[in-house]
Amino acid sequence: MKRFSIVNKGYNIEEVNNFIDIVIKKLEKLSADNNNYLQQLETLKKQATYNNPSNNIDSKVSKALIAAQETTDKMKELAKEEANLIIKEAKENANAIVHEALVNAQKTEQEYELLKKNYNVYRAKIKALIESQLELIANDNPEK
Secondary structure, eight states: OOOOOEETTEEOHHHHHHHHHHHHHHHHHHHHHHHHHHHHHHHHHHHHHHSOOOHHHHHHHHHHHHHHHHHHHHHHHHHHHHHHHHHHHHHHHHHHHHHHHHHHHHHHHHHHHHHHHHHHHHHHHHHHHHHHHHHHHHHTOTTO
């Protein structure tokens, strides 16, 4: 499962772009492989029409063409499945990252509220201490 770094305003764009580039390259390779298999199939079809028309050869060519077509279909299906898995994994990673970011935001908010509360408590204590010191100084004043 691919994880992306979280930066100030969301995901690390460079990491996400690199991951997308990897997915694109895999899909392009699968597409190129598929095209290669299709070309091979066309070549076999052309060879079958130009070869000796005896039944034995035709039968072998037909079987080869069927096998090639089945292989091509399987490759297409596997490519689709792999693409779907990659997309699903990317979505799961994105959801996990968003969830983690929300949890971190909640923790930060709680920490902020606790710091704010502690600040107000200490401020009140310091204010009370200063006021009591001023009262002591005022009571020690010999002019009274």
